Amino acid sequence: MRYEITVKVNGEDYEAYIPARRTLLDFLRDDLGLRGTKKGCDEGDCGSCVVLLDGTPVNSCMVLAVEVNGREVTTIEGLAKGDELHLVQRAFVEQGAIQCGYCTPGMVLAGKALLDVNPHPTTTEIKEAISGHLCRCTGYGAIVEAIQAAAESMDGGQRASGKTGRSD
Amino acid sequence: MAGFNIIGKGVPLIDAREKVTGKLEYGTDMVLPGMLHGKVLRSPLPHARVLSIDVSKALRLSGVRAIATAADAPTAPFTVPGQTLDDELLFARDKVRFIGDEVAAVAAADLDTAEEAISLIEVEYEPLPGVFDPEDALKEGAPLVHEEHGSNIANRQKFGRGDFDAALARADVVYEGRFVTSLVHQGYLEPHGVVASWDSSGRVTLYLPIQTPVMVRMSYARALGISEDRIRVIQYPLGGGFGGKQECKIHPICALLAKKTEKPVRMANTRRDEFIASLPRLPMIINMKIAGSSDGTLLGKSIRIIADNGAYTNYAPAIMYSALMRHDNLYRIPNLLAEGLLVYTNKIPTGPFRGFGNTQAHFAFESAIDMFAAKIGMDPAELRLKNARQKGDVTPHGWKLGSCGLSECIQEAMNDAGWKEKRGNAGTGRKRHGIGIACCLHVSGNRAVMPAFDGSSSYIRINQAGKALVFTSETDLGQGARTTFAQIAAERIGLRVEDVNVALVDTDTSPHGWGTWGDRATTLGGNAVLAAAEDARRQLVEIAAAKLEANPQDIVGENGRLYVAGAPNRSIMIAEAAKAFSYSKSGAILTGQGSYVPDDIVSVPDPVNKYGNVSVAYPFAAQVAEVEVDLDTGEVNILRLTAVHDLGRIINPKGARGQVIGAVAQGIGFAMTEEMKTENGKVLNASFKRYDVLRAPDMPEMSVGFVETVDPNGPYGAKGLGEPALNPTAPAIANAIYDAVGIRFHELPITPEKVLAALRRKGRRTQQPRHCRAPRGQPLHREIPPQQHPLQAGRPQPHRL
Amino acid sequence: MRDFEYCRPQSLKEAVTVLAEKGKGAYPLAGGTDILIELKRRRLPASCLVDIKAIPELRGIEREGDALRIGALTTHSELLGSSLIQETVPVIAHAARQMAFPEIRNRGTIGGNICNAYPAADLVPPLIALGSSVLLASASGQREVGVAEFVLGSRQIAILPGEVLVAVKVPVPVSNAACAYARASTRKTGGIAATSAAAYLSADGGVCRQARIVLGAIEAKPRFVAEAAGYLEGTSISEDVAKAAAKMSVSGLSPIVDPRLSVQYRSYMTELMVRQAVLEAWAEVNR
């Protein structure tokens, strides 16, 4: 059965007529052509497909597209402003947090979502925040460092008092 | 790094920006207009005769475009390049040999329809008794996986050096142990995928996330019964490979469906497909015997491997060969004996996984070395230092070590980890502390796998804007090969890294080379890129010298500019020189060509005795693991891991560090948590929910160090790194556990369950001194490997979690 | 996935009407973290998913007298972020934290966790130990059933056709009572429980008055271990007492098969989990 939905993806409104069984992941990739969101397991185990649903990270393979009718989705394509990378993206590039890059979109979004609610996470909190994301290349070290670096760069000098986030 | 502008700098991956913005199209992102979607019907039985296949119901389903079975595929069996045992077909004909064996495939308008059609195909099977254990498969009367082969032994190898029996007779002490490694999956995050499309001239283009575009073209041509030139492989970026993306049956099957439907077809594995029908690591049962003197001189070593091939043969004979002898080149051991049996079972076929057999063998060998040290009462690190190979050595297998930093790696790892203070300090409480070391060596390219030739070729085009495009056949699997090549080319030519791009492989335009495996990319591919860069530079310098009225020898390249040494303002932009070149030749693009042909260095090993220098350079490493063992739960907590690697020369420190930490994560998984559990050939944990890959919170504290030995044959002295980093991790952990609780674990993974069972057995046994010196005159001191405890207690119900 | 219908009722009344209308093939859809996997694996004959997430009656965490009313749609993230739960039944937050990963916890709900009746469901043992019940609504009215009676076995619940789980009622432990939960898995992070135990204890003058121990994951259905609980009652709980109770808890178990681990090991770990839960609850009681 097909249904009409309206969703805002990366700030743009989309209307679609789609079968109920289409996951948000397949909808983004196949209907909208936003293939930056990756399919790694299709069962919620790997985090490659994570997007932000009204700002909250969710596995898009575990959500039906019809469920997001009227809501707002942010994918990796919606993070940079033109040529300007989001600070988390920039930190991933600079810290060597990327190898094959397949986990990167999900990792970056998880990192962003974490910093949105917790601007000064400890390394334990960062690891917890990305615990639903598998990375088979990096061993996570550089990814954790990148999220930490992004948190520090978000302080943007305002926190020159030397307070650079909680440590463990 | 003194003297270099770009080599040794932690530049970001050249495709980092595309990756971090989600713009990079991976193989499974590939879309062609009007394409169909394919899906494979896999055997639900491990061993059965196929009596009939009825596709009529499925064909009637609206949206189904074609169904292919063995009837549509060539009847001649094939195998991968460089191997000789042709035992694969595109679809099971007459018989299925494992759960997951390809029986049929559907192309349909969408994936849901293809899935539905698969469920409507009716196959009548006659179940046959299966064989699931390689040792059972060797027994008289065992069911034969391939009757026409006459036995379940797919491959047998036996060779030796010196006189192992004489070494045994002379030895003061002999350690013998039986080690078992498990079935583990590469776990690359992007599943296998393919888009296939035929053109009107009868050529098929395969868009593949693949490590080995040229090699798969060879095997897929055989699989499809067409000539190689009728296949064009366009490589797409890979979401990880780790050896697992050198071959996949769905690629040629997809070509077959595309042919039948005359439409482009796309296929991708589900994660479940990956776990039941890809090519995980070849599991091995390894008998290892080490003979030596009580002063720590190693006299001999023998190894006997029974390897569980699974139902079909991929690269397993070459993997077993690596496992049989590669580690012999780590220490000075003169007398060697190796025997290996590769055995068919009704299980998932196996193949390459980072380490290529070396990982399995290193677990056994480096555990055995530790046990030998314990027997003679010697510090295991000291034993290793005493016997460590040195630069310039020619090993009994004929390997020539042009560089070797093994001793330095051991020393540095010991210092970094605080070896001397921490060793033998288990403590007394519920948690026991231990530290362990293990070493490894690896290759940088392996002539044994592809005897046709070794080395690599490249060409570099520099356009009128001074932008270089590097062509190579050695692929980037995410390890950063493209960035490494860009750095090498930029350094040599004098460009900025951002001015260099590296093309993905297209068999129509790229050099013909073997692709990425065996740590070939940096060393062989890098040398080829260096040669091509040199050629391009020569041409640029000629132009610059003429313009600047200087001697070509005095021209220096840097930052996109060529200048006269000592007079930096006498300069010309590379773009300008390249443009001048082009305009003087009616638009030709300046092209540097280069080949790296290491024929005078490496040799194809003798087919029988396997003697020969298979690689141009050999990387070494030492890792130290520090663990804490919980006596109550059997849990092993890895507190810290030190990894020190001799990689010749660091091209990119960030990349190198990332390679090591990533490999260690896989090594810890191999050691502690990862295992595809099977029961009567069925994989019981075919998902990441139950196949335990390490996650971020599971990683220990890491310390990574490098020893730069500057190999004479590597580009700028660089050797391989990606694979070796995985090899020492499991034995280092096993050795640390031994230090903590005095128990030797012979079987991977070392789960809390196994640790607890062993602790209990040990508690029941009378305590024995840990580091006992074997008295002279009682040489043969065998260790009997513990049997696994029976699992049948309680009343298990036929229900799965 | 097979084709199915989808609807999103805006009220409880509408939902139970739709469920009654659609009949056997209709399933409520909450967070979807279980049901979508069942559908993808083609194991569930669903012809209609009734998305219950727009129903206001199924939301919220409120104190109602000496119990908490937790709306069925409360996600695991909400459970572990709620200060009310932290203050009154912290064990629920603790159990929620053991589950999966942040993204799954952002979607998965308490109602789904119970209705899914997965043997390893993490919220179920502590809910049972606390003496919780579920509020169910259907076209023909409402009823309340103890969680212990509601969960019948692996993927089996005592739900009637057309019923929706509206909320979970959790009695708030009195000041001298506490509940603790411990679980073991094959990996440190996000693994499905291989065995688990919840212990509820109340005390009076340093002596345990009431004890309830519930095992999860080890059998098809959560198991009350009355003998061990009885043993604890009337004692002052020490390490040795907890150990003895733990030992009793695992006699006569009928473990289900977990391909990852042997029955022996899981039984042993069950014992450890009981010991840990009992000692933690006792420490909490005596704080």
Ligand SMILES: Cc1cc2nc3c(=O)[nH]c(=O)nc-3n(C[C@H](O)[C@H](O)[C@H](O)COP(=O)(O)OP(=O)(O)OC[C@H]3O[C@@H](n4cnc5c(N)ncnc54)[C@H](O)[C@@H]3O)c2cc1C
């Ligand atoms: C990667 C991953 C890891 C997981 N790890 C864990 C874990 O560690 N521990 C654990 O316990 N679980 C785990 N789960 C399972 C799952 O997330 C939880 O059980 C979750 O609580 C289910 O809630 P839901 O809202 O997503 O349920 P849904 O999938 O929406 O529904 C599940 C079932 O309950 C029914 N249902 C749901 N709500 C109601 C209602 N209000 N009334 C009537 N019927 C209803 C549905 O019809 C369906 O049959 C995991 C799942 C995934 C994907």
